[in-house]
Amino acid sequence: xxxxxxxxxxxxxxxxxxxxxxxxxxxxxxxxxxxxxxxxxxxxxxxxxxxxxxxxxxxxxxxxxxxxxxxxxxxxxxxxxxxxxxxxxxxxxxxxxxxxxxxxxxxxxxxxxxxxxxxxxxxxxxxxxxxxxxxxxxxxxxxxxxxxxxxxxxxxxxxxxxxxxxxxxxxxxxxxxxxxxxxxxxxxxxxxxxxxxxxxxxxxxxxxxxxxxxxxxxxxxxxxxxxxxxxxxxxxxxxxxxxxxxxxxxxxxxxxxxxxxxxxxxxxxxxxxxxxxx
Ligand SMILES: C[S@@+](CC[C@H](N)C(=O)[O-])C[C@H]1O[C@@H](n2cnc3c(N)ncnc32)[C@H](O)[C@@H]1O
Numbered sequence: 358x359x360x361x362x363x364x365x366x367x368x369x370x371x372x373x374x375x376x377x378x379x380x381x382x383x384x385x386x387x388x389x390x391x392x393x394x395x396x397x398x399x400x401x402x403x404x405x406x407x408x409x410x411x412x413x414x415x416x417x418x419x420x421x422x423x424x425x426x427x428x429x430x431x432x433x434x435x436x437x438x439x440x441x442x443x444x445x446x447x448x449x450x451x452x453x454x455x456x457x458x459x460x461x462x463x464x465x466x467x468x469x470x471x472x473x474x475x476x477x478x479x480x481x482x483x484x485x486x487x488x489x490x491x492x493x494x495x496x497x498x499x500x501x502x503x504x505x506x507x508x509x510x511x512x513x514x515x516x517x518x519x520x521x522x523x524x525x526x527x528x529x530x531x532x533x534x535x536x537x538x539x540x541x542x543x544x545x546x547x548x549x550x551x552x553x554x555x556x557x558x559x560x561x562x563x564x565x566x567x568x569x570x571x572x573x574x575x576x577x578x579x580x581x582x583x584x585x586x587x588x589x590x591x592x593x594x595x596x597x598x599x600x601x602x603x604x605x606x607x608x609x610x611x612x613x614x615x616x617x618x619x620x621x622x623x624x625x626x627x628x629x630x631x632x633x634x635x
Contacts, residue, residue, distance in 0.1 A: 427459050427461060428461070428490075428491050428517060430459065431459075431461060431491060432491070432524060434450060434458070435447055435450045435524055435527060438453075439527065441527055441529070442528070442529035443529075444497075444499075444500040444529070445500070447496055447524060447527060448469070448496060448497055451463055451491070451524075452465060455621065456621060460621060461490075461491070462490060463491060464493065464494045464563065465621060467619050467620075468591060468619075468620075468626065468627075469493075469494070470618075471616050471618050471628055472494065472498065472561070472589065472628070473498075473501060475559070475587060475589055475630060476498050476501045476502065476559065477501055478587075479559050480502075481502065481557070481559035482503065482506050482507065483506065483507045483554055483558050483559075484498065484502065484506065484507070484508045484509070484557060484560070484561070485508075485509050485510075485554075485557045485560045485561070486498070486508070486511065486560075486563065487511055487541050487560070487561070487563060487564045487568075487572055488510075488511070488562070488563040489510040489511065489517065489536060490512065490517050490521065491517060491521050491524055492510075492521030492522070492534075493524070494561060495508065495510045495525060495530075496524065496525060498561065500530070502533070506533075507552075508533060508534050508535065509537060509554070510534060510535070511541050511564075512536070512537070512538060513538070513539060513540045518536060521536060537552075541572050541575075542572065545572060545576060545579055545581070546579050548581060549579065549580075549581070556582060556583040557582065557586055558585070558586060559588075559589070560581075560582070560587070560589070561590075561591070562588065562590040562591070563591040566596055566597065566601075567598075569590055569601035573588065573604070573605070576588075582635075583635055584633065584634065584635025585632065585635070586633040587630060587632055587633075588605070588611070588631045588632075588633065589628055590602075590605075590629045590631070591626075591628050593626070593628060593629045594626045595624055595625065595626045602615075605629060605631040606629075610633060610634055611631035611633055613631040614631075615628075615629055616628045616629075616630060
């Protein structure tokens, strides 16, 4: 039998023999980093996916519905109910599944509408997302980007990245999204050289909340932000990123505003929009 242990921050699958030490290790922040050695850059494939693990995506084979991860069940629902090549129908299917069947940590339609407004206002030519998950927000944002815009999304979890790859392809956006399978702190310093970006017009931060502050500082240090870059961070209230919110509001480098939006129409949350002063 296979169990899934999860919290907002972590999800780990284990069998009955898995010992407690292993689970504890998996739930420590450093465990992810321990997996990352031998940085290997793969050449671009037709699906524009890159991996620092040396292979991508290689998700586990799952046979029955009960053996599937929640993310695979969402994917199956999308494939069965949405229309191929129609990003809006893909978003609607993920939202419907989340509302009616099982909640998932995609940004969702209420905060997604706020994100849509920010993307339309900024019309970025270069955009970075930290935390792809199943590709919902990537599909959401890329459908609104000007043609020719470069969109890079980073995800450390191989299974999530594999699901995202299928959802993005089903939405017909595989040629417009560069998926990177990596830990953000590993890849941020390599973005200029490996992906030929000077700086980003917009950044969406939506990975684990205790990495927000570390990673915005890394983006600054690597000169990936410029005057007018719009940095949007999700989950400012729940589960919350207080050190990040405090930094962008008080450090003087950003013009920062909070935008309220609920999770699944119920739980109070919101996004911080911070415009870099340069
Ligand atoms: C809240 S979900 C992202 C949701 C997605 N942006 C959406 O709205 O559709 C967070 C994702 O960030 C990934 N993640 C967490 N820490 C990361 C890190 N340091 N580097 C890369 N990905 C990370 C997790 O594996 C998870 O899939």
